[in-house]
Amino acid sequence: MSVDWSTSDVAGDDVPAVDLTTVDVTGVDLTADLGPNLQLPNPLMTASGCAANGKELHRFGDVAQLGAFVTKSVKRDPQSGRGTPRMAETPSGMLNSIGLQGPGIDAFVEHDLPWLKSVGARAIVSIAGASSGEFAEVARRLVAAPDFDAVAAIEVNISCPNVANRGLVFACDPASSTGVLRLVAPEVPSGIPLLAKLTPDVTDIVPIAEAALAGGAHGLTMINTLLGIHIDTERMRPHLFGTTGGLSGPAIRPVAVRAIWQVHAAMRAGRIPAAPIVGVGGVRTGQDALELTLAGASAIQVGTAIFNDPSAPWRVARELRDLLGQRGIPRYRDLVGAAHQN
Amino acid sequence: MSVDWSTSDVAGDDVPAVDLTTVDVTGVDLTADLGPNLQLPNPLMTASGCAANGKELHRFGDVAQLGAFVTKSVKRDPQSGRGTPRMAETPSGMLNSIGLQGPGIDAFVEHDLPWLKSVGARAIVSIAGASSGEFAEVARRLVAAPDFDAVAAIEVNISCPNVANRGLVFACDPASSTGVLRLVAPEVPSGIPLLAKLTPDVTDIVPIAEAALAGGAHGLTMINTLLGIHIDTERMRPHLFGTTGGLSGPAIRPVAVRAIWQVHAAMRAGRIPAAPIVGVGGVRTGQDALELTLAGASAIQVGTAIFNDPSAPWRVARELRDLLGQRGIPRYRDLVGAAHQN
């Protein structure tokens, strides 16, 4: 039983180019400005949990060519995640209920981070926890990693349940949001930006954004999925093993644009401190990326669209650049929040 | 200039049957049970604002054959609504920003209600206001109408902005929700159920449901639209004249199912008083209606799907009946919340 015919092993360095440089006849400057410590060659990132930790997607494009690669949220210990079904397709979207399956921070640091470094990716490591203490612990072990120099930023996924608060999602409560960031920030060297990832499932997202920034976040990632349920009408029970799931994909794009708009507007008006926003939610094309940018995002993540098109992050970057080129817009970063002026 | 070739005037009584009775070989009992004062021959209703006040849709099916006809939310005075564009198509959904355009309660009572009565419709009148006082005033004038006997229930659309509370939507705040219902309830004769219509744009919908019931609502309609924005990437400004709009259509169905599920679960667990739920959000087919029912809805409204198919409310009723017939399920009302048992 030793002959393995499979050829689906992931590639090493010999990666086919979905090359962002070869097609550049536009002269557009795609540099993304996410504050003094996070300047990226282009604004396109993967969304956490939609690209695993890089190896698999690297078969479809060079992850080092992305503005940044955002990893699957990692907790302290290994996580099995939930039973299946873990997903349901919904109109122009999907529900997922993975349960943050992952190897735990130690295995991540041992296997995944070195690989990301080896291919030259700018890694944004997404961390999660069931308590603010766990977040801090994950950050501490990450910072201690030999390959920590591959980490461009840390995304703090506070859109996950807080066991100490009846499972209420941290980012549903300003105090919990501040609390997580307050414990994480001291663990992380200055120069490494912290991005707080927010849920749209709140009555008002602006105070949550404010609370995360008050706790020490340098920027915000918006939005995580919306809580949803799909019922299996044949079996007359919830389709997902975990009952509820997170709604993502183009279906939710108007909600993402709205959340980004509201927070960026509050920043422009000086109601909350200014900070860069990373936009995510339903981006499938360069035009979608432009829409989130005009609403106030300084960089863009592509999630569910990857499942439809594994080369989506690179394609979106190209489409965005070509769109700007056609319109004679020289610099991407000039467009951030531009729709607030018109 | 007197010859008008137009034939698009709405019909009188001579309505073509999208007949719910003629095809009934299934023997399924579709009766919807919304409490002692609201028993309907079938669970299908129009959603407020998606069927105007009946005349126009009556060209595509007999509104008297629907479980109930829900009117566009009416305020005290005539409302011009907002400028245009008032809509944007989004993936599997749309944004609308009508601004509750309407004739005001007096004109409604003079023209629309008599028409609904004349065709034999069971009218559920949706009322709105910028203050709880306005809600009460609208209810008072409605109750005083000569044709009030055509009103089967009143839907109190508390998912609209409260001027006294910085424009915060009433249903975003438990106290405001209770407040509106407290003022409306005494205006309305007992025997006329009050349905409070909730927004999903809250951190936790259960306390809002509880607050509306505490104020005197007899049932809940869930959900209104989600707040969204679409940016016109050509003109680099918000596409809608009113900037924000309400997201509706199949895209939001998983959110509607989740909201209904949460509130029904809280009722089953005795955490809040039991009351009927009218489900709305993304219903396009009989299977969708079944999904909301299994989550806990005792009746179903069809909104945006009407724009795709003007005969959708009748078609969905037929599809639902046929689905039950095929599966040998004799009574629709037995399925309400059934997914909570499996």
Added chain:
Amino acid sequence: MTGRDTGVCQATARVAGNAPAAAYRHLTLDAPGIAQLAQPGQFVALTVGGPTSALLLRRSFSIHRVDPAAGTVEIVVSDAGPGTAWITRLDDGESVDIVGPLGRGFTLPDAPGAAVLIGGGYGSAPMFWLANVLRENGFAIHHVLGAASADRLFGAELADPADELIVTTDDGSQGERGWVSDPLPGLLERTGAKAVYACGPMGMLRAVTEIATAHGARAEVAVEEAMACGIGVCMTCVLPVVGADGVTRMSRSCVDGPIFDATTVRWDAVAGGRVAVPADCLGAPR
């Protein structure tokens, strides 16, 4: 499903033809119920992409002409975005859900005379059918067809030889260089026409309205507002229109239009792709 009673049909129409016409596609649809009911100026609304489509809303198209005997309805479609892209690619024999006829058509003046019919781009689609009806009622027809360039002109060859035909293009690639509104003052003076009909972009309709009014002619214009439902139930397609009582209301262009008496439209509220609510509109926010 519905018949004469209600003046409107919903049907699954078979595509009986899809031919190029300038930069557009000329589609022929089997929809006998609609073919029998329709009048010039009315429109139809088509679904896009079948049951698994992410595009939920119908697309509206002026009826180019109908053949009640053959049971066909014809439309002229510009590939302007994802919905029209799908529609323009429909093959013969495929089917599409159609609702119509919708809206109010053009009205006929009481007394015959000269009539000027103006179409911008595919806006000329309904004008040849209208011309036929006017001609049958004793009118002398003067067509003005305009477009940005020759390839965006529709139907110059469809004008009856008995009618006058003036063509303009912005770039001069066919006919006179300039806008459709340029030849209008001279034409109105020369013909003494008191009836003007126009279909095309808002800017053109406004210019036509001003010129017609200045020459004592009555204009009817076909407006093209974004419509979510097309049947009068959603209130997205509104325009401020002055009523017989002098009061401005936000009127639905799908049921109160798309044909409006040009002077009743509050052109002052239209600007830059948006329409504001005039301050004196009934129920305007205070």
Added chain:
Amino acid sequence: MTGRDTGVCQATARVAGNAPAAAYRHLTLDAPGIAQLAQPGQFVALTVGGPTSALLLRRSFSIHRVDPAAGTVEIVVSDAGPGTAWITRLDDGESVDIVGPLGRGFTLPDAPGAAVLIGGGYGSAPMFWLANVLRENGFAIHHVLGAASADRLFGAELADPADELIVTTDDGSQGERGWVSDPLPGLLERTGAKAVYACGPMGMLRAVTEIATAHGARAEVAVEEAMACGIGVCMTCVLPVVGADGVTRMSRSCVDGPIFDATTVRWDAVAGGRVAVPADCLGAPR
């Protein structure tokens, strides 16, 4: 777009054939990159409905066979829902976005002998190609094809005349009445086969696993878990699988499978269309 380097291609494939095959459609797709790389047991993932589709996720299909010279990939598709409905209606010359080959294929035993290949419904699609490879490597092939009824059987006529072929149907409309697992014990005893390959529903795979194990044979099974991505990035397609270290992990069937050594799958966790996380699984909730 990608080549041999990464072992996987994404391509726009032209449909070169779409023929009925029992209750299924047999599609031939022009995808030379995939045709060159694929091995039996691997699968491809197709998009559904074009750019305006509301169906975002790809649909996965076992590769029936490839022709590297012709550059074609063949699949057998059952019309089971909206996505497969669209795919089964693809016409010759239309195109579809395809990714593949995906997953790990079947593995070849070290020493030749008898091999039993079991396919339930369209699950037999990959088995004839596998049979060819096994035969070339000196194996004697015994096919068992089963289905609910004759119309759901696929490929009985594709078995090589040199191979044994047993057919079962639940209703007896073709072959022996009963399940595919019924003839298995006798067959294993008679042939002494130590290699079993199976593709079909979960219940069947579990039964095959138990019978094979009881007869000292090693079985490889092709599982069919719902997949959002098919390429290993989403973690939706998992199954509890025991590793070489004896530890159970939730393994991705799209990259660690879809072919698994049958005894490593935790069948005890599979019930009623759901798969639970075994309490002893790595990282199971406490």
